[in-house]
Amino acid sequence: MDKAYDAKLVEEKIYKMWVDEGLFNPDNLPTKTGEPFSIVLPPPNVTGALHMGHAFEDTLQDIVIRFQRMRGKKTLWVPGTDHAAIATQAKFEKDLYAKEKKNRHDFARQEFFTMIQEFALANQSTILGQLKKLGLSLDWSRLAFTLDEKREKAVRTAFKKMFDEGLIYQGNRIVNWDPKSQTTVADDEIEYKEQKDPFYYFQYGPFIIGTVRPETKFGDKYVVMHPEDKRYTAFKHGQKIDLEWINGPLTATVIKDSVVDMEKGSGVMTITPAHSEVDFELAQRHNLDIEQVIDDRGILLPIAGEFEGQHIKKARPLIVEKLKEKGLLVKVDENYVHNVATNYRGGGVIEPQIKKQWFVNVNKEFVLENSKIPTIPSGAKTTLKQIMKQVIASKAIAIAPERFEKIYYHWIDNLRDWCISRQIIYGHQVPVWYKDSEIYCGIEAPKEDGWKQDTDTLDTWFSSGLWTFSTLGWPDNTVDFKTFHPTSVIMPGYEILFFWVARMILMSGFLLGDIPFKKIFLHGIVRDKLGRKFSKSLNNGVDPLEMIEKYGTDALRFALVFGGAAGNDVMFDEQKIRGMKNFVNKLWNMARFIEFQMSQDTSLKKEVKNIEELQKIVKDSSNLHDADKEMPKKLCEIITELTKNIDNYQFNFAAENVYEFSWHEFADLYIEHVKTLIQNNDENKQTAFTILTSGYFMILHLLHPFMPFVTEEIYQRLYPEEAKKTALIISTWPK
């Protein structure tokens, strides 16, 4: 064997060998007819390249997959990527503007879509290359993309089913509008950012009202107070009050509603139903007029009088100035700190607007036929919300770590109808067509002329919600779908629990009456040395490929798993990777030791025995040293311990077990012991050497899920007879 282990050479060669022999594809493994075990890869966004978080997430899954495959299960891991609608289009538009000073309005819809799709697929190929470098045993023959033809069919089928059931509806509702990206944003795609703005107090008739946003106040003709506020008992609900406002006299109506916080300011507020969620709901409750003040681009409408046509940002100080001139400005608090809603995908400041949008009704009752959900019998009435709750409550799906159960329930309780339409081009176009006053929803466009398709596209999570079964061929009843669904486990980061995991539960609950996976294992986030998230704005990202280049994939993988508890965040530390590179080297040299001893002493045979045989040898031999007698027992213990820990998704324990044992027990003590026997030409040296080679053989198996490359390479070189039969990747897990 070579003196030093060359990770770069070996990794490329070994990965190619696995792929060429089709060892990632369960169909090619005729011996593995066992129980199915399946995972779908959380599809990375095609916005750019992978980061360390992906490396961590995907390593954990590969460990499980390799472990289960070696245990003889029919193991499938499906790869794929996510088109990430808004994020991808935003990234593309940014680049396009930077390069060519053009935007989406310079292109026809189809042309623009094709350009983004090409950009996405270029990114996809980068990502696929990275996944391979990480040594992931994904079945490439089943590669999927959330925006490919097969997934389009799944999306349209799902949409139509929900539409026909009345679960998808179109409605005017206040939505989070991003004027920058010109699209709607889902509630949970909003990120609040703290900001300091002046807070103005104005005289509004007999009242004092406060606001940060005077530019929304033109249409305010309702003044709201708490029904039990003693200060305002003189004012009656529905009472009209004439007062002077920005653009002249106005008649305001008093509304009493308990949503008002009496403690806050004067306890009185005016409302802007067209541009505020709370106000909109309040207006609906009392049947109040709703009038739009700001348009989609943030420009003031005619209602603003002399300010019409101005952008809100520029108009604000002018409006304040005018109110001040009219003597209506009471005071200004310059140090008011509040949260501003921004689009987590594109960064624009959210301007709530009333829009016609498509929604998924999470509270509407429907009959669930053919239910496999334990607490919802077939034919029973239920709602999407109930399904989402029941699958967890009934333990049909287990969440680990458990603390996320509470967080999940809390989220479901506060869940509102899901706005699934987006006013962007990149994504699945809503499968609804219009002709005059007719509306048609279907998988294919209507045959006759004159139908025009809805121009909205679907929220990216609508398509990724189908991921566990759309990747397996659904809506067709394929062998894959029948064999591998529900999947065994899903392993995303906890930050994606609501976006994705909950949506998958919703989708498979409604469409299949089933769970999408049996277990949710949530892992933590990889952070930088200072505990910050990796982010583009901080520019603190570490490229996993760079680490692989420096230390090898095995070292990176082992370092990510070692010493980080389940569900907790992981601090990225380059020194740890370096330490694990030393471990790879140690392993390599253990193999060299075996070869070296055999070349020096031809009486030593490299025999491979299983635990039972080793124990028999120990029993049948007399005068064995204690170290030799104990080794089979120790091997047995470590196998049991490690197997248990991987089974329980305790990867850090498993990694520590095998690291500690193979280095400090097996190498430092046992190899040293056997070395002494050989030097002293001890009568038991052959027996001890057999125990040693057998033990090392097992260690290679135990380490394989964590460090697939070096273990396979050593296996191929040191145990060629066994390797000829089956590569390490598909050989049997020791028992």
Place this chain on the structure above:
RNA sequence: GGAGCUAUAGCUCAGUUGGCUAGAGCGUUUCAUUGACAUUGAAAAGGUCACUGGUUCAAGUCCAGUUAGCUCCACCA
């Protein structure tokens, strides 16, 4: 405002159902060896397990409170 998490060696973190004489990696110090491996081996130093109380034969671990930090959700008229 509501909820959750974290606090253990200089640093990053483990410590699973209470049994601890509290561990690992990196770093530090001393010594050893040209050996399968200096990408090594042997050893050492380093901790009032955030604080205060409680439960218990026994608490890093369970409970209550305090302090500090982080995160999520809601919302800010």
